Amino acid sequence: MSVAIRHDDLRKRNRAMVIAAVRQAQQPSRTEIAGSTGLSHSTISAISSDLIAEGILLEAKGPEASSQKRGRPQVALELNPDAAEIVTVVLSLNFLSVAIVDYSGKVVSEEERKLETLTMSRDGLIGECVAMVCRQIALRKSAGRRVMRIGMAVQGITDSTSRAMLWTPITAHTHIAFADIIEEATGIPVTVENDCNMIAVALRWRKPERYHNDFIAVLLSHGIGMGMVLKGELFTGTQSSGGEFGHMIHRPDGALCRCGRRGCVEAYAGNYAIWRKAKQASEDEAPLADISDGDMRMLADVARAGPGPEREAFRKAGEAIGFGLGSLFALIDPAPVAVVGIGATAFDLIEPALREAIDKTAGGQHNKAISFDIEPNELPLIREGCTMQALTFVDQEIFAPGASPAAAGRNVA
Amino acid sequence: MSVAIRHDDLRKRNRAMVIAAVRQAQQPSRTEIAGSTGLSHSTISAISSDLIAEGILLEAKGPEASSQKRGRPQVALELNPDAAEIVTVVLSLNFLSVAIVDYSGKVVSEEERKLETLTMSRDGLIGECVAMVCRQIALRKSAGRRVMRIGMAVQGITDSTSRAMLWTPITAHTHIAFADIIEEATGIPVTVENDCNMIAVALRWRKPERYHNDFIAVLLSHGIGMGMVLKGELFTGTQSSGGEFGHMIHRPDGALCRCGRRGCVEAYAGNYAIWRKAKQASEDEAPLADISDGDMRMLADVARAGPGPEREAFRKAGEAIGFGLGSLFALIDPAPVAVVGIGATAFDLIEPALREAIDKTAGGQHNKAISFDIEPNELPLIREGCTMQALTFVDQEIFAPGASPAAAGRNVA
């Protein structure tokens, strides 16, 4: 059963709602906030004057667009960039990136680095992450700023409490409790999230008109990842980050997957699987560790040039993704799909077989209604999602403590 | 964005919470309610005295168990059975059942009937349902009782707003707007739900210690159904009741399914699929319309007696369910499973292949932790879930209304 609502939670929740309204709209007036939240003008007035006094909001004094309208002009409110800063950490194959972002969402400092994640020792990998984070925080500390939260996105499976990376394709080391480790080193709260989930979060901020309550982001790269928003909430597993679309079974006892099992969607649609098929190697052959984006583009060009094993490899990939999405749609019903990553550049080769496969599934009845959006570059999305996730955390937990708007209105028997 | 919380919503929510606490615990005292809800004693006292005055709760004056304890004895509160009545309607293959249930959950009247659902006309089917519901309501009206809500459970796919049956295996007719039709005939609000979802709801009320936040109910009968609770909430699709586990793809382009497509889990694990395989018929052969429970039990006995096509058929079923669950677990992580329906009586024949298959999937790493519970009889569960769903609706929407402050309730006191 859901927890009772205390009297003082009311203010906290409504504070959180006002902050959320300001973050969502850019520079809304008090009247607009009253409209979008449904609270009365008096309440918005009281809350926003509190928030301004606390240095969380500002009255925007930008160059007035001289509204041309009669009456007292609206005063735009905006997030105070100096109210807080957060850190984003993105760890993926052979790559680490850390950025400092201010409260309004602007990147104020960043650092990137190539790493040999596959061959590094456990301590080496952890050390690099911690060092880069500490370096960046030290920079900001010397500038007199306070970092309030660290959001980390990793390729791989994280636990459902967002504390640890459980498994990843980027290194053989497992169960790395990044949250504990980085908190220990910095004293700042940390969450660890799956990269595809952060892509989904980013898409919602970026294109709310398309990605609103229900949608799917599929990452096509060396492996296959997925982030999903259902009924307005980021979908996660019961024990882990979940949504391991790439490891749904496409063909029982089929092709060898990077995870060691057989027949996963990824074993047909991951870069290594397409490469393996195109080179006419056996499905039992061990997957390559990495294939450059350039090589994949070249392979796609060959496939486009004419029929042959290359084209067939992309077709097989489309088939696997199509049947996988079909099974997924049997569970959740069809939803808009964003195709993200290098694989998106070859989506023209993948789509026909994909749609043909979906047509053969329960989701097929709405095949025409299913639309695919293409976004080749995943890294900016991961960063952006990570940023928004961390900032929303600050919004809700630090400036409006105790409230949990996600649980609002839910009370299922 | 979530809607703002108004000041008067506070009381309404806390009223709903108190009612829920009383329904969950049997006969809790005010002190116990304060403990379980986290509200203060004064608040509980105020709310419960309101609810008693309104005739929703009663002070239980049962034969005191003479608590043996010092101090003022606790006064148990209970739901007033006369506060309301609800109707449950269960429509499945060749069978219709209607029951009247009082506010405390006790069945006060029921009626069942065999129907030839497969061959009936659309209007005939609708007419039978409406007639039986109206007959039962008329009975209660003459007894001076007021029915406040009707909950209907149907085999098949319902829409996500719980208004209509979209598709069903029990008749060729589709898109029957049962909610509108029955509301029109009775003037009482109706919801239409998927039967397996109601099984999940029932399991949570029946065994909360096992089925709490995350679990799955799989119905093995002529077709394969599923109800799922994730993070404490009943899982539904974005547009329909969702969770069509039976129509996830087990083998692309494989055996012919009742739905007309190929390779669905159901095409290997539904009664008709097991039967077809056991009789060594082609996988392309059209599914039988119905197979009696007796025939299925006999088939299972033959399979138990020794190796042969019968045993192999059950093995194939286990394999299909296992790979299907494996794919599902890739998305949501492993969770407790309840196996419901006639297929549960043959679970000994199914389980080995099922576990072997799961072992080959992403869910396999926790294979030993996955536990299966057996419940052969689905009908009582469907009724019970339907009952609790409807009663909870009454609890939340009628006695603790969310939006309309003009509602009569409190002024009557």
Add this chain to the structure above:
DNA sequence: TTCTTTTTTTCGAGGCTCGAAAAAAAGAGC
């Protein structure tokens, strides 16, 4: 300079929850 119009703030009313204290209702002890 004086209306209009629109936004924002102020102010009092009405509710809600909470903690503390009081009242109620039993058993325990003599």
Add this chain to the structure above:
DNA sequence: GCTCTTTTTTTCGAGCCTCGAAAAAAAGAA
């Protein structure tokens, strides 16, 4: 049988919160 102790339940005032109405503020229009 009477008084003490313990536990549950109710009462009461304090402190918040939201809301509507009215007032104040800040512009353009006349």
